[in-house]
Amino acid sequence: MRKTTQVTTATTETASCIFCRIVRKEAPASIIYEDDKVIAFLDIRPLNEGHTLIIPKTHYETVYDIPEDQLSRIYKIVKRLAIVVKDATKADGITIIQQNGHAAGQEVFHLHVHIVPRYEGQTLPHFRDIPNASREQLEQAAKRIKQRLKS
Numbered sequence: 422m423r424k425t426t427q428v429t430t431a432t433t434e435t436a437s438c439i440f441c442r443i444v445r446k447e448a449p450a451s452i453i454y455e456d457d458k459v460i461a462f463l464d465i466r467p468l469n470e471g472h473t474l475i476i477p478k479t480h481y482e483t484v485y486d487i488p489e490d491q492l493s494r495i496y497k498i499v500k501r502l503a504i505v506v507k508d509a510t511k512a513d514g515i516t517i518i519q520q521n522g523h524a525a526g527q528e529v530f531h532l533h534v535h536i537v538p539r540y541e542g543q544t545l546p547h548f549r550d551i552p553n554a555s556r557e558q559l560e561q562a563a564k565r566i567k568q569r570l571k572s
């Protein structure tokens with residue numbers, strides 16, 4: 422049965438927020454982790470396979486808005502998923518990045534942490550210059566990561 426989730430709003434209206442829509446399962450996403458407060462799914466424009474976004478289910482725009490305890494919960498999951506994503510993708514390294522404000526490169530104004538698998542010699546482009554992956558590619562990558570998360 423499809424799990425429904427209510428999004429609680431901390432700062433602004435969430436009806437049009439793409440990440441709130443993913444939380445409510447109104448928009449498709451390749452979800453790799455979910456609990457009552459946090460959800461993680463694959464970025465639609467991955468730098469490399471396994472590029473993951475971890476978000477609070479509550480709509481906070483930036484690090485300035487989110488309470489410390491909720492940010493701590495997110496980073497506990499970040500730590501766990503960073504290890505699993507690195508293992509699943511055989512990445513040489515993992516970049517963990519969280520952008521606040523347009524000047525910092527933030528594009529979606531619902532706080533999110535990126536886990537980006539990195540390989541020797543590859544530079545980090547601006548995220549908005551990366552092309553979309555297909556849903557099939559994302560689902561296959563999500564499956565590989567979820568298998569590792571279970572074991």
Ligand code: 5GP
Nearest residue numbers: 439450463464465466520526527528529548
């Ligand atoms: P920012 O630049 O705000 O740190 O990153 C936003 C990220 O959200 C981008 O890497 C972008 O590809 C990703 N993104 C934007 N819209 C969607 C979407 O509908 N689904 C998924 N899975 N990722 C999205």
Ligand code: ZN
Nearest residue numbers: 438441480531
């Ligand atoms: Zn939102």
